[in-house]
Amino acid sequence: MTFLTGAARQGAPPKRAYLAIALLIAAFLFGGGARPDITSLLLLRPLSAAALVYALWKYGSLFWQERWLPGLVVAIVLLPVVHLTPLPPAIWSELPGRGVVADTFRAAGMALPWQALSMTPIATLNALLSLMLPVAMLLLCFSLDKAQQASLLRAVLVVGMLSGLLGLLQAIGSPNSPLYFYRITNNGMAVGLFANRNHQAIFLACLLPLLAAHLSLISARQETVIFQKTLTIVAAVFLIPLILVTGSRNGLLLTGLAIPAAFWIYRAPLAVGRGIEMSSVRKLSFSAFVTIGAVMVALLVFASLRAPAFDRLFTEDVSSDLRWTSFSALMHAAGELFPFGSGMGSFVEIYKVYEPYNLLSPNYFNHAHNDYMEIWVTGGLPAILIVLIAAILLLSTLRLAVRPDQRMSSSRDDLILLRTGVSVLTLLAIASVGEYPLRTPSLAVFAALAVGWIVSVYRRAYGQKVPA
Structure with missing residues (x-):
C-alpha cells in the first residue's frame, strides 16, 4: 500500500476513488484488444455503461463547468451519432463513395432503402459504445482531489x-x-x-x-x-x-x-x-x-x-510493412470518401473496397496502423477538425507546462501532474502515427486519465473546487 499511497497525507479516499481504480483494473483486464468481437467486451461494456451513468449523475455538473472540454467530448460523441442517422435514398446514394453500396442494392434487384451515413452501421455503433469507458473515467478523475489522483497514477504503475x-x-x-x-x-x-x-x-x-x-x-x-x-x-x-x-x-x-x-x-x-x-x-x-x-x-x-x-x-525490412505499402491506397480512399468519410469504425470493410490486388493476403488489415489516416478515411473532415482542435489544446497546454505562469507554478504537485498528463498524451499522439493505441479500451482509459490530470490542475489553479 505504501507504493499506492506515496504522497497522500489525508484520510481514507472516498468511494469514487476506489471506483476509479476498479474501473482502471477492469479496463486492463478485459480491454487489452482493439477488435470489436473480443469476448471480454461482454463484461466490460456493461461495467462501462454503469460507471458512465453513475459518473454523469454524480459529477456531470462538474464536467459542464469546464470551458473547452465539454464541447470537445460532445463533438467526439456526436460524430458517430450523426453517422448512424438514417438518410433517404436520394441523399445517401449521392454521397462520395456510396456508389458501390447503391450498385449492390440495384444488382440484387432491391429498391434503395433508407441508410445511415455510415457504410457499416454496426461497426459505427460499436465505436460509439466504446466511448463510454474513457468518458466515465474522465468524469471520475475530475471528482478526485490531488492526492487521490496521485494514487490513481500509482495504480497505473502497478x-x-x-x-x-x-x-x-x-x-x-x-x-x-x-x-x-x-x-x-x-x-x-x-x-x-x-x-x-x-x-x-x-x-x-x-x-x-x-x-x-x-x-x-x-x-x-x-x-x-x-x-x-x-x-x-x-x-x-x-x-x-x-x-x-x-x-x-x-x-x-x-x-x-x-x-x-x-x-x-x-x-x-x-x-x-x-x-x-x-x-x-x-x-x-x-x-x-x-x-x-x-x-x-x-x-x-x-x-x-x-x-x-x-x-x-x-x-x-520496414519497407515491406503493410502500414507503409498500403499508404497510397488509404490516400485514395480518403480522397474518394471526403468530406464525410465512411463512418467511424468502418475501416475493415472499407479497406477491402480499396485494397490493391498486389497487397491481397490471407490476413485482413484490421486498422490503418496510422490512426490519423484512419480517422481521415472513416470520419472525414469533421473528424480531422476535432483532431486539429485537440492538437491545438495539447500544444497550448504543453507551452504552459514548459513555462508555467504564477498560479500554475504555485503548487509543486500540480505542476508534476500537469507535465505527466502532457507527456502521456504527447507520447500516445506520436505512437498513433504508426499504430492505433487509442483503439484499445485500456489505453483509451489511460489517455482519459491523462486528460483528467491536466484539466483538474487547471481547475485547481484557476479557482474551481473539487466536490465534497
Missing part, C-alpha cells in the same frame, strides 16, 4: 509492472501458453495484458514519466524516500529491456522520447519528519537493488534468447 512481468513470462514460455488472454494475438511475443505487442510496448514506455511523477510526489520520512527511490530505479531499469523484448520499433522510439520526459517531470521527493539511522537503510536498499536487478537481468537475458523479438528489431 498494473503496468504486472503487464511487464506477464510479458516476460510469455516471452520465456510457450507461444501457446494460457498466459495469452486473446485468441488473436502475437503468440511468442511479450504482449502482457494486451493482444498486440506494440500496444504493450507503448504502454510500458509511457510508464517512465509516471515513475518520475510517482517519485516526485512522495513526501515522507527519509527512510521511506530512500526505499521508494530504490524501488523506482529498479522499476525504470527493468522497463527498458522489457520494451526491447516486445520487438516493437514504435515502443523503442517512444522510450527514447519518454526518458527525457521523465527527467523533465522529476523533482526531488520531500523528506519530512525525523528519520532513523540511515546506514542500515542504505545497505538494505542497495542489497535489494542488486538482488532484484540480478534476477531481472537473468530472466531478461533468457527471454532474449528465447523470443524472436530482438531479431525483428534489426532484421525485418
Whole structure:
C-alpha cells in the first residue's frame, strides 16, 4: 500500500476513488484488444455503461463547468451519432463513395432503402459504445482531489509492472501458453495484458514519466524516500529491456522520447519528519537493488534468447510493412470518401473496397496502423477538425507546462501532474502515427486519465473546487 499511497497525507479516499481504480483494473483486464468481437467486451461494456451513468449523475455538473472540454467530448460523441442517422435514398446514394453500396442494392434487384451515413452501421455503433469507458473515467478523475489522483497514477504503475512481468513470462514460455488472454494475438511475443505487442510496448514506455511523477510526489520520512527511490530505479531499469523484448520499433522510439520526459517531470521527493539511522537503510536498499536487478537481468537475458523479438528489431525490412505499402491506397480512399468519410469504425470493410490486388493476403488489415489516416478515411473532415482542435489544446497546454505562469507554478504537485498528463498524451499522439493505441479500451482509459490530470490542475489553479 505504501507504493499506492506515496504522497497522500489525508484520510481514507472516498468511494469514487476506489471506483476509479476498479474501473482502471477492469479496463486492463478485459480491454487489452482493439477488435470489436473480443469476448471480454461482454463484461466490460456493461461495467462501462454503469460507471458512465453513475459518473454523469454524480459529477456531470462538474464536467459542464469546464470551458473547452465539454464541447470537445460532445463533438467526439456526436460524430458517430450523426453517422448512424438514417438518410433517404436520394441523399445517401449521392454521397462520395456510396456508389458501390447503391450498385449492390440495384444488382440484387432491391429498391434503395433508407441508410445511415455510415457504410457499416454496426461497426459505427460499436465505436460509439466504446466511448463510454474513457468518458466515465474522465468524469471520475475530475471528482478526485490531488492526492487521490496521485494514487490513481500509482495504480497505473502497478498494473503496468504486472503487464511487464506477464510479458516476460510469455516471452520465456510457450507461444501457446494460457498466459495469452486473446485468441488473436502475437503468440511468442511479450504482449502482457494486451493482444498486440506494440500496444504493450507503448504502454510500458509511457510508464517512465509516471515513475518520475510517482517519485516526485512522495513526501515522507527519509527512510521511506530512500526505499521508494530504490524501488523506482529498479522499476525504470527493468522497463527498458522489457520494451526491447516486445520487438516493437514504435515502443523503442517512444522510450527514447519518454526518458527525457521523465527527467523533465522529476523533482526531488520531500523528506519530512525525523528519520532513523540511515546506514542500515542504505545497505538494505542497495542489497535489494542488486538482488532484484540480478534476477531481472537473468530472466531478461533468457527471454532474449528465447523470443524472436530482438531479431525483428534489426532484421525485418520496414519497407515491406503493410502500414507503409498500403499508404497510397488509404490516400485514395480518403480522397474518394471526403468530406464525410465512411463512418467511424468502418475501416475493415472499407479497406477491402480499396485494397490493391498486389497487397491481397490471407490476413485482413484490421486498422490503418496510422490512426490519423484512419480517422481521415472513416470520419472525414469533421473528424480531422476535432483532431486539429485537440492538437491545438495539447500544444497550448504543453507551452504552459514548459513555462508555467504564477498560479500554475504555485503548487509543486500540480505542476508534476500537469507535465505527466502532457507527456502521456504527447507520447500516445506520436505512437498513433504508426499504430492505433487509442483503439484499445485500456489505453483509451489511460489517455482519459491523462486528460483528467491536466484539466483538474487547471481547475485547481484557476479557482474551481473539487466536490465534497
